[in-house]
Amino acid sequence: MKSLISLGIKTVDSHEKEPGRPWTLTEKLLLGLTPQQYLLQAVRNPFNWFLAVVFAIGIPILLGRFVFGLSWVTHSSNDYPWGMFLGFGLFAMVPLSSSGFQMGTACEVFGRHDLEPLERIGLLNGLLGYFFAVVYLLADLGQPWRLPYPMVVSFGPAAVLFLVAWHVSTYLSVQVAEVSTSFFEWIGFPAGKRAVRKITLGLTVAGIILSTLHQGALGALFTYAPGKVHPLWYSSSFQWLHFFVSSLPGGLCMVIAVSTIASRTMTWRCDERFRQNLDRLTVSIAKGAAMGLATYLTIKLIGIAHDNEWAYLATGWGAWFLLEIGAGVILPLGLFAYGIRNQKLPVIRFAAFTTIFGVVLNRVNTAMITFNWKLPYREIPHWREAVICLTIFCIYLVVYRFILYRLPILYQWRSQEEPALAHAPARETQHTMPAEPIAVPAYRSRLVPETEKA
Amino acid sequence: MKRRDFLKVCLAGGAAATFGGACGTARAGGSFEGYPDGMGVLVDTTRCIGCRSCEAACNKEQKMPEPKKPFDDMSVFNQPRRTDETALTVVNRYEVKESSRGQMYRKQQCNHCNEPACLTSCFVNAYTKTREGAVIYNGDICVGCRNCMIACPFNIPGYSYSSAFNPLVKKCIFCYDTRLKYGKPPACVDICPQEALTFGHRKDLIKTAHERIRETPDRYYDHVYGEKEVGGTGWLYISSVSPDQLAMDTSLGNEPIISNVKEFLGTVPMVLSIWPALFSGIHLLATRNKDHHDNDTSTHTPGQEDGTP
Numbered sequence: 001m002k003s004l005i006s007l008g009i010k011t012v013d014s015h016e017k018e019p020g021r022p023w024t025l026t027e028k029l030l031l032g033l034t035p036q037q038y039l040l041q042a043v044r045n046p047f048n049w050f051l052a053v054v055f056a057i058g059i060p061i062l063l064g065r066f067v068f069g070l071s072w073v074t075h076s077s078n079d080y081p082w083g084m085f086l087g088f089g090l091f092a093m094v095p096l097s098s099s100g101f102q103m104g105t106a107c108e109v110f111g112r113h114d115l116e117p118l119e120r121i122g123l124l125n126g127l128l129g130y131f132f133a134v135v136y137l138l139a140d141l142g143q144p145w146r147l148p149y150p151m152v153v154s155f156g157p158a159a160v161l162f163l164v165a166w167h168v169s170t171y172l173s174v175q176v177a178e179v180s181t182s183f184f185e186w187i188g189f190p191a192g193k194r195a196v197r198k199i200t201l202g203l204t205v206a207g208i209i210l211s212t213l214h215q216g217a218l219g220a221l222f223t224y225a226p227g228k229v230h231p232l233w234y235s236s237s238f239q240w241l242h243f244f245v246s247s248l249p250g251g252l253c254m255v256i257a258v259s260t261i262a263s264r265t266m267t268w269r270c271d272e273r274f275r276q277n278l279d280r281l282t283v284s285i286a287k288g289a290a291m292g293l294a295t296y297l298t299i300k301l302i303g304i305a306h307d308n309e310w311a312y313l314a315t316g317w318g319a320w321f322l323l324e325i326g327a328g329v330i331l332p333l334g335l336f337a338y339g340i341r342n343q344k345l346p347v348i349r350f351a352a353f354t355t356i357f358g359v360v361l362n363r364v365n366t367a368m369i370t371f372n373w374k375l376p377y378r379e380i381p382h383w384r385e386a387v388i389c390l391t392i393f394c395i396y397l398v399v400y401r402f403i404l405y406r407l408p409i410l411y412q413w414r415s416q417e418e419p420a421l422a423h424a425p426a427r428e429t430q431h432t433m434p435a436e437p438i439a440v441p442a443y444r445s446r447l448v449p450e451t452e453k454a
Numbered sequence: 455m456k457r458r459d460f461l462k463v464c465l466a467g468g469a470a471a472t473f474g475g476a477c478g479t480a481r482a483g484g485s486f487e488g489y490p491d492g493m494g495v496l497v498d499t500t501r502c503i504g505c506r507s508c509e510a511a512c513n514k515e516q517k518m519p520e521p522k523k524p525f526d527d528m529s530v531f532n533q534p535r536r537t538d539e540t541a542l543t544v545v546n547r548y549e550v551k552e553s554s555r556g557q558m559y560r561k562q563q564c565n566h567c568n569e570p571a572c573l574t575s576c577f578v579n580a581y582t583k584t585r586e587g588a589v590i591y592n593g594d595i596c597v598g599c600r601n602c603m604i605a606c607p608f609n610i611p612g613y614s615y616s617s618a619f620n621p622l623v624k625k626c627i628f629c630y631d632t633r634l635k636y637g638k639p640p641a642c643v644d645i646c647p648q649e650a651l652t653f654g655h656r657k658d659l660i661k662t663a664h665e666r667i668r669e670t671p672d673r674y675y676d677h678v679y680g681e682k683e684v685g686g687t688g689w690l691y692i693s694s695v696s697p698d699q700l701a702m703d704t705s706l707g708n709e710p711i712i713s714n715v716k717e718f719l720g721t722v723p724m725v726l727s728i729w730p731a732l733f734s735g736i737h738l739l740a741t742r743n744k745d746h747h748d749n750d751t752s753t754h755t756p757g758q759e760d761g762t763p
Contacts, residue, residue: 069618076615078538081600109733111741142598142613142621154578154595160715161601162577163722201737209729213722220718224575224605224711227703240718374703 011268012406014414015188028186031405051394058391061384065139073384079372080379082140084389087367089136092360093129094168094218095243098251100126100175101207102288108204115284117277120182120409121262122255127175128403129254130168132396139388160220167214174203174210185413186406212244219243222366230370232312232321233362235303245299249292250359252285253332256352258400262410269404271411279345286348289355290336297329317370324365328358487686488568492587493634494656494688495643496663497561499700500673501650504531504545504559508642508651512543512563515629515641534701537563538612542626543642550695558693560700561642561651564589564610564626565680566688571711572602572611572625580623586635587656587688588628596622607684607706628688656688663692685710 012032016022023032030038042048065073074083103122106112138144150156150165177196184193196203219239222229226236235242263270263278270278304310312318332351339347368379404410510525512518519540523530531547543563550558566589573581573589580596583589598621603611611625629640638644639653652659660681667674679697680687684706691702698704 067618069616069621071615072618074615076613078536078603078612079609081603081613105733109737109740111737140599142600142615143596144598146595146597149595149597150577154580156577156579158712159575159577159601160718161575161599165577201734205730205733205737208733209725212725212729216718216721220715221601221604223714223718224571224601225607226711226714227607227706228604236714237717240721 013271013408013411022188025187028406051398054391054394058387058394062139062388062391065384065388070140070142073388074382075379077379079375080368082367082371083379084368084381084385085136085140087364088360088389089140089392090133091218091363091367093133093136095215095247095250095359095363096254096356097126097129097133098211098215098247099123099129099255100178100251101204101211102248102251103255104178104204104207106288108200109208114277115281117274118255118259118281118285120179121259121404122251123175123178124182124400124403124407124409125254125258126251127172127179128396128400130172130175132392132399134168134172135392135395136389139392160217160224164214164217164221167210167217171207171210171214174207177203178207179407182407182409182413185408185415190415211247215247216240216244225371227374228372229366230312230317230321230373231307231309232304232317233366233370235307237306238299238303241299242296242303245292245296246359246362249289249296249332249355252289252292253352253355253359256282256285256289256349257356260349260352262404266401266404266410269410273412274410282345282348283340283343286336286340286352289352290333290340293329293333293336293355297325297333300325300329317373320365320370324358324361328354328361332358488656488688489583489585489587490657491585492568492656492688493628493653494566494587494659494690495640496652496654496659497689497691498650498652498666499558499560499691499693501648502545502559502561503648503650504528504547504557505647506530506545507645507647508561509541509543509545511641511645512626513541515632516542518542531559536612537610537625539614539616539624540612542612542624546701548700550699552695552699558695558700560691560693560702562608562610563642563689564628565608566626566628567684567710568686568688569684569710569712571605571607571684574710574712574715575601575605577601584630584634586628586630588630588634589625589688590627590630591623591625593620593622598622605711607703607711656686656690659690663690666692682708684708 010017010032012023012028017027017032033041061073070076077083099122103115103119103126106115107119138147141147146153150162151169156162178200181193181196184190184196217240219242222234223236223239226234259274259278259282263275267275304313313322332354335347335351335354338344339351372379506525506528513521513525521540531545534546535541535544537544543561545559545561548558548560550556566583566587568583570581570583570589573579573583577599578595578597580592581589581602582592598613600613600623602623603609603613611623613623614621628634629638633640643651643653652662654662660678663678663681667676667678673694674692675694675696677692677697679691679693679702680689685708691697691700693700696704
C-alpha cells in the first residue's frame with residue numbers, strides 16, 4: 001500500500017474523489033484502488049500468507065466443530081467444562097475490550113477532548129473485542145442457536161450469567177451505535193451521525209454502567225465455584241472488583257498496543273492528527289493504565305489479606321501466582337513509571353504489551369490453569385481447540401484490519417458539508433497547551449476538578 | 455449539557471435502576487432450607503458391598519446406553535470414576551486406613567441440594583427443585599453454557615459432548631418422571647440388596663441417621679454428610695470413617711453456594727442507580743464553561759470551541 005501511494009494513488013478519506021465526482025461504494029471498499037492493484041497489495045503482504053495458512057487449516061476444523069460436536073474438538077471434560085474458548089476467548093477478550101467505555105468516558109463525560117484522536121480506536125477495539133468474545137462463546141455453547149433464550153424464552157434472573165448475557169448484548173448494541181458515527185461518515189449519511197451524536201452522552205453513561213457490572217460479573221461467575229478456583233485467585237468479596245479493576249489497565253493498554261501496531265503497519269492510513277498526537281496520548285493513557293495497575297495490585301493484596309491466604313504463597317501455586325503478579329502487574333507498573341517519567345515511549349509500549357499479557361494470564365489462570373486445583377490431573381486442551389482459538393483470533397485480526405483500512409478511525413473524514421470538522425486542527429493546537437495530561441478514567445473523577453481550578 | 459439532556463440521562467438511569475432493583479429483590483431472598491415434605495435418601499456406606507446393582511438399575515430406568523464394561527465387571531473399581539453422560543450414578547471403591555474392612559464403597563449421584571448451585575447459576579432457569587425434593591432439568595431450554603457444571607460443588611453434572619445437535623446436561627433426576635412423582639422410591643433404592651439406601655422424608659432420614667449413630671457408635675463416624683453441607687442435600691451419607699476418606703469434600707462449608715455470589719449481586723442495584731447520576735454530575739463539573747459536544751458540532755461556531763476559562 002505504501003508503495004502504491006508513492007506512485008500517486010489517492011486514498012479514500014473524503015466523499016469526493018475529485019470535486020464533483022464522489023467515490024462509489026466499490027471504490028471505497030477497494031480503498032480507491034483498482035481490483036488488480038488491490039489484489040496485488042494483498043498478495044504482497046506476507047501477513048496475508050500466514051492468515052491463509054491458518055484459515056486453510058482452521059476454518060474446516062471450525063466448521064467441523066458444528067458438524068461433529070464438541071467432543072471432536074475438545075476432550076469433552078466434565079471436570080473442566082470451560083476450556084480455551086471461554087478461558088481465553090471470553091474471559092480474556094472482554095477485559096481487553098474495556099477500552100471502549102474508558103475512552104468514551106474520558107472524551108465525552110470528562111471532557112478530555114484532547115484524547116479524541118484515539119477515542120475511535122478505543123471504541124472500535126471495544127466493539128470488536130466484545131463481538132469476538134461472543135463468537136468464541138458461540139463456538140463453546142452446546143446449542144449456540146439457543147443464545148437468545150435468556151432474552152426471550154426463559155429467564156434465570158438469579159444467575160450472574162443472566163446479567164452477563166443481558167449486559168453484554170445491550171452493551172454490544174451501545175457500542176455499535178458509538179462506532180456507527182464513523183460508518184455514517186464513510187457511507188455518507190450525515191443525518192445518522194447527527195442522530196447518534198445527540199445521544200452520545202446517554203450511550204457513554206450506559207456504557208460505564210454496563211461495563212462496570214459485566215466486567216465484574218465475569219469475575220463473580222467464579223464465586224459459584226469457591227472450592228474449585230485456587231484460593232489465591234478466588235475471593236468471595238473481591239472477585240468482581242479484581243476482574244473489573246484489572247480490565248481498566250487491560251483495555252487502556254490495548255489502545256496503546258493497537259495504535260502502536262496500526263501506526264507501524266498502516267502508516268498510510270493514519271493522518272497527521274493521529275501521528276502527531278500519538279506519542280503524547282500514549283503517555284496520557286499510560287498514566288491511566290499505571291494507576292489502574294497500582295489499584296489492582298492493592299486490592300489483589302487486600303483480597304489475600306482478607307481471606308488470610310498468605311500461607312498459599314509458599315506453595316507451588318503461590319510461585320505461579322507471584323509470577324503472574326510479578327510479570328503481569330509489578331513489572332509493567334515499574335516500566336510505566338520509568339517510561340512516563342523519562343518520556344521513553346518504547347518502554348511504555350513494552351509495558352502496555354506486558355500488561356495485556358498479565359491480564360490474559362490472570363483470566364486463563366482463573367478459568368483453566370488453577371481451576372480444579374484439588375483434582376489430581378490438569379486438563380491440557382485438545383489441539384483442535386487451540387487451532388479454533390487461533391482461527392477465530394485471526395478472523396478478528398482480519399475484521400479489525402478491514403475496518404481500520406476503511407472507516408475514519410485512524411484518520412479524520414474530510415467533509416465539505418460539515419464545517420465543524422474543518423476547524424478540528426485548530427482545536428488541537430489549543431489543546432496541546434496543557435502540559436500535564438491526566439488520563440485515569442477511574443480516578444479522573446477526583447483529579448479533574450483540581451485541574452479545572454488551575 | 456442541556457437540562458433536557460440531563461433529565462433524559464436521569465430518566466434512563468432511573469429506568470435501569472428499577473429494573474436492577476427488581477432483579478435485586480428477587481435475588482436477595484434468605485436461604486432456603488428445602489421443602490418441608492422433600493424426600494431424600496440415606497446412604498449407609500457401612501452396608502454397601504459394591505455390587506453395582508444400583509448402577510444397572512439406573513441405567514435401565516433412565517434408558518441409558520449399554521456400558522462398555524458390563525455391570526458385573528468389578529475391574530471398574532481400579533480407577534475412580536465420576537458421573538458422566540453415560541452413567542448418572544457410579545460406585546467407587548476406597549482404600550480406608552482405619553477400618554477393619556480395608557475397602558469401602560460409596561455410591562455417588564446428584565445429591566439434590568436444598569438450594570442447588572446448578573439451579574442458581576442457570577441463566578435460563580433450566581433447573582427446578584420440585585416439592586418432592588428432586589432437582590430436575592429441562593433440556594428444551596438449555597443453551598449449553600455448562601455453568602451448572604462449574605457451580606456444582608460435587609462435580610456431578612455430565613454433558614453429552616458427543617452429540618452435535620442436541621447436547622444436554624446429564625444428571626440424576628431422582629427418577630422424578632417415572633417414580634418420585636408417584637411417591638415411589640428411585641430405581642437404585644428399590645434394587646439395593648443390602649438396604650444400604652433408605653428412601654424417605656429428608657427430615658425423618660436425618661433422625662434415622664442420628665439414631666443409627668447413637669445406637670451403634672462403634673460402627674459409625676459421628677457425622678451425617680449432607681445434613682448441613684452447602685445448605686443441606688436431599689441425599690445423606692453416614693459411614694464408619696470420616697467423610698474425607700471416602701473422597702467427600704469436607705471443605706465446602708454449610709452455606710449454600712449462592713451465598714458466595716450474593717456480595718456481588720448486592721452491588722448490582724447500587725451501580726445501576728448511582729452511576730448515572732454520578733457520571734452525569736462529573737460530566738457537568740468537568741465540562742463547566744467548556745464546549746461539551748452534546749450536540750452536533752456543526753451547531754457551534756469555531757470560536758465557541760474550547761472557550762477555556
